[in-house]
Every structure is written in structure tokens, then in C-alpha cells.
Amino acid sequence: MAEMHDATEEYLESILEIEEEGVTPIRARLVERLGLSAAAVSEQVNRLVEQGYAELLDDRTLRLTDTGRALATSIVRRHRLAERLLVDVIGLEWEKVHREADRWEHAISADVEAKLVELLGDPATCPHGNPIPGSSHRVDTRSSVALTQAAPGQVRVTRISEKIEIDDEAIALLARVGLVPGKTASVVRVDASGVVVKSETGEQTVPNDVAKLTFVAPV
Numbered sequence: 604m605a606e607m608h609d610a611t612e613e614y615l616e617s618i619l620e621i622e623e624e625g626v627t628p629i630r631a632r633l634v635e636r637l638g639l640s641a642a643a644v645s646e647q648v649n650r651l652v653e654q655g656y657a658e659l660l661d662d663r664t665l666r667l668t669d670t671g672r673a674l675a676t677s678i679v680r681r682h683r684l685a686e687r688l689l690v691d692v693i694g695l696e697w698e699k700v701h702r703e704a705d706r707w708e709h710a711i712s713a714d715v716e717a718k719l720v721e722l723l724g725d726p727a728t729c730p731h732g733n734p735i736p737g738s739s740h741r742v743d744t745r746s747s748v749a750l751t752q753a754a755p756g757q758v759r760v761t762r763i764s765e766k767i768e769i770d771d772e773a774i775a776l777l778a779r780v781g782l783v784p785g786k787t788a789s790v791v792r793v794d795a796s797g798v799v800v801k802s803e804t805g806e807q808t809v810p811n812d813v814a815k816l817t818f819v820a821p822v
């Protein structure tokens with residue numbers, strides 16, 4: 604049953620990404636992230652526990668087992684390598700690659716993964732700036748802060764949270780404004796409606812919910 608296999612991988616990937624954001628993985632976070640009902644999430648989580656991929660602790664936290672973590676890490680790695688391939692080699696628009704890679708990640712074998720690492724030069728991050736697990740290149744994230752915390756002046760975009768990548772409207776906005784990892788922009792001011800940013804495309808307001816998941820470093 605290919606579909607069930609994909610669901611397992613999808614859940615493991617989501618748990619790892621929730622952890623990456625420094626958030627405790629519980630079922631409610633999966634409900635929000637996957638846009639599914641609480642009942643559907645509970646059922647699939649029970650399946651992950653039965654399969655030995657995760658444990659449900661007394662405080663309702665989901666903890667990946669070693670097997671679960673290894674599988675989750677390989678899915679995240681394949682997703683981010685697929686995104687790099689789609690942007691760097693195939694030339695797909697930055698705002699479209701996340702959804703496309705969501706389908707590719709389940710189809711990449713270990714052999715193809717190794718070839719991708721070679722072909723792409725063992726990249727440190729995906730096109731959204733998220734680190735590729737297992738890469739021999741390190742990313743320095745120490746100087747990055749959320750756009751909502753940035754001081755006025757020039758900044759360089761370093762990373763867009765995976766949580767934003769599944770929000771089509773937010774990702775299209777960032778692409779339009781030019782707030783893509785590697786690009787620079789100028790923070791004008793932070794006000795109640797969001798962060799006013801000046802880039803190649805002019806002055807625009809990035810709403811707070813998007814700005815707090817967009818990370819920048821001073822230039």
C-alpha cells in the first residue's frame with residue numbers, strides 16, 4: 604500500500620520539522636500542520652507507534668525512536684536535495700519547488716540520493732535556507748534573527764521556515780517582494796501591521812505571521 608507508506612513518511616518528516624523549529628511535537632501540532640482532523644492524526648500516530656517509529660509519552664509528546672528518526676532524516680534530506688535539483692538544475696520557480704519536492708521525496712532511492720549529493724556539490728541547505736541533514740558543509744545560523752526582530756537597515760535573507768513553505772500565499776508574497784535566501788533588502792520599520800521592507804521591487808509590508816518565520820542576518 605503505497606499510500607500508507609507515504610503517510611508514514613509524511614508524518615515522520617513533519618515531526619522532525621516541528622522539532623527543528625524548537626516546538627514540542629504533539630498531535631495538535633500535526634493537526635495544524637497537515638490540515639487533517641484530530642481523529643485522522645490520532646489514528647496515524649497510533650500506527651507510527653505500532654510500527655516502532657515513535658513513542659507517545661505521558662505528557663502527550665511524540666518522540667521518534669532511532670529507526671523513526673533515521674527514516675525521518677532521510678526523507679527530509681531527500682526533500683531538500685530534490686528542491687535544490689529543481690531550482691539549480693531544472694530551473695523551476697523558487698515558490699513552486701516545495702510542493703513538487705513533496706512528491707519527489709518518496710521516490711528517491713538511496714542510490715539516486717548519493718548521485719544527487721555528488722551532482723549538486725553536497726549543498727549545505729535547501730533553496731529556502733534549511734540545512735540538509737548529513738551535508739559535510741555547515742551553515743552558520745548564529746547571526747540570524749526573525750524579520751520581526753531585525754533592526755532597521757540592510758539585511759540578507761538566510762532562511763524561510765518549512766512552515767511558510769506550505770503556505771502558498773506567504774511563499775508567493777516572499778517571492779514577489781524578493782525576500783529569498785541570499786537576497787538583500789532593507790528593513791524600514793516594524794509597525795502593527797508588519798515589517799516594512801524595501802527591496803528591488805519597492806517598499807512592501809510583510810505581515811507579522813510571515814515575518815516571524817522569515818530569518819535574516821545583518822549585512
Ligand SMILES: [Zn+2]
Pocket residue numbers: 683686701729730731732733768
Ligand atoms: Zn526547502
